[in-house]
Amino acid sequence: MSDVIVVDYGAGNTRSVRAALTHLGKTSEVSSDPGKIVAAPYVVLPGVGSARSAMAHLNATSAAAAIRDRFDAGGPTLGICLGMQLALEMSEEDGGVEGLGLLSGEVVRLSAERVPRLGWAMVEPWGEAYYFAHSFAAQSSDSIATSDGITVAVQRGSFLGVQFHPEKSSGAGLDFLGKCLSRA
Amino acid sequence: MPLPRLIPCLDVANGRVVKGVSFVGLRDVGDPVELATFYSDGGADELVFLDIKATPDDTTTMTSVVAQVANVLEIPFTVGGGVRSVADASRIIESGADRVSLNSAALANPWLITAIADRYGSQAVVVAIDAGDGVVHTHGGRVATTTPTLAWAIEACERGAGEILLTSIRQDGQRTGFDLELTTTVRNAVTIPVIASGGAGCAQHVAEALRVTDAALIASIVHENPSGLPGLRREIESFGIQLRPIKERP
Numbered sequence: 001m002s003d004v005i006v007v008d009y010g011a012g013n014t015r016s017v018r019a020a021l022t023h024l025g026k027t028s029e030v031s032s033d034p035g036k037i038v039a040a041p042y043v044v045l046p047g048v049g050s051a052r053s054a055m056a057h058l059n060a061t062s063a064a065a066a067i068r069d070r071f072d073a074g075g076p077t078l079g080i081c082l083g084m085q086l087a088l089e090m091s092e093e094d095g096g097v098e099g100l101g102l103l104s105g106e107v108v109r110l111s112a113e114r115v116p117r118l119g120w121a122m123v124e125p126w127g128e129a130y131y132f133a134h135s136f137a138a139q140s141s142d143s144i145a146t147s148d149g150i151t152v153a154v155q156r157g158s159f160l161g162v163q164f165h166p167e168k169s170s171g172a173g174l175d176f177l178g179k180c181l182s183r184a
Numbered sequence: 185m186p187l188p189r190l191i192p193c194l195d196v197a198n199g200r201v202v203k204g205v206s207f208v209g210l211r212d213v214g215d216p217v218e219l220a221t222f223y224s225d226g227g228a229d230e231l232v233f234l235d236i237k238a239t240p241d242d243t244t245t246m247t248s249v250v251a252q253v254a255n256v257l258e259i260p261f262t263v264g265g266g267v268r269s270v271a272d273a274s275r276i277i278e279s280g281a282d283r284v285s286l287n288s289a290a291l292a293n294p295w296l297i298t299a300i301a302d303r304y305g306s307q308a309v310v311v312a313i314d315a316g317d318g319v320v321h322t323h324g325g326r327v328a329t330t331t332p333t334l335a336w337a338i339e340a341c342e343r344g345a346g347e348i349l350l351t352s353i354r355q356d357g358q359r360t361g362f363d364l365e366l367t368t369t370v371r372n373a374v375t376i377p378v379i380a381s382g383g384a385g386c387a388q389h390v391a392e393a394l395r396v397t398d399a400a401l402i403a404s405i406v407h408e409n410p411s412g413l414p415g416l417r418r419e420i421e422s423f424g425i426q427l428r429p430i431k432e433r434p
Binding site: 020112118133 | 185186187188189224229230251254255256257258259260277278279280281282302303304305306307346347375376377398399428429430431432433434
């Protein structure tokens, strides 16, 4: 069994997340196998694709149910970007998509001055800059960090979700990922 | 607002980084993976790779470069040159690039912007505009079209582009500063970020650009002295521009 299962959405690129994990000395594999998702020491829900197609794929492969079972059992899971957004109850993207509902709240279109919100931005209260590329953002009572007033990290139980891309955030991102994995 | 970005641009031909003074006499300055890592360690916020020799029959070389870069690079990168279809964009994004840059292909087939954005999100689509005398140019800036720059920028934004890479043909290669008026005019007309390109000769030029827009593309200023990137960042910051704090990789 690999150290980390990177959940497959059936689309997009998981190479960067796996490269960052390799850099941190962790083995990983891309899978949507429910058994592996439940049993893995650590699971990453990466940030690729659109909400509707990602959720459809997670439901069709029973990965969605496996992620919920894992959450109920306290298995540590990190959601990145879309992977964080899918963990909430509902997303406005693609005309409305029902999420996994692990955390409270919903995902709404950003009302920032420029959308997509692209680039490095400070995250408070952590005092680090991470890389963002998003047009939607979470509104959740499980918020634990913000950037420019936007919720960019949510946590409940064993699930931690971040809007930024740690795998694209150089030293700060690797440091963050390393800390997440060491808590597992 | 996110922090302003400093983006080195690497010209690639046949899988190698070249410094294009002109197409005649390209000088090979190295391995894309090595140079990308070097710039990333030096504090580049993002990178752009432009395949300057992209031909329809050779798409595998660039795809392999993209995959190799994605395996080692922990900052975002955009790939342009030779993206003519959704299939081209898929190949590059699924090999590990964060975004593709469209230039003349978008001008010829504007629906391409929407098709790629629908599949990968707006943040994955950069529209590159070579602007001069108020109109868009093609063929590396050599051929003027009748399309007004501003109208095209607005259309690209409406069709789903996530960013505009705006090159001033007049300033490109001159090293006398960015075209701030052009950059400001385009940025005020759209609701997406704009990368200024063309004309960086010193830190002050970059600082001036970052005061009016979201990011600056740099080429010869950094290629001539790749180990000078951290110093360039410090100099830009001395003009009052806040760049991201650099944290060493663990």
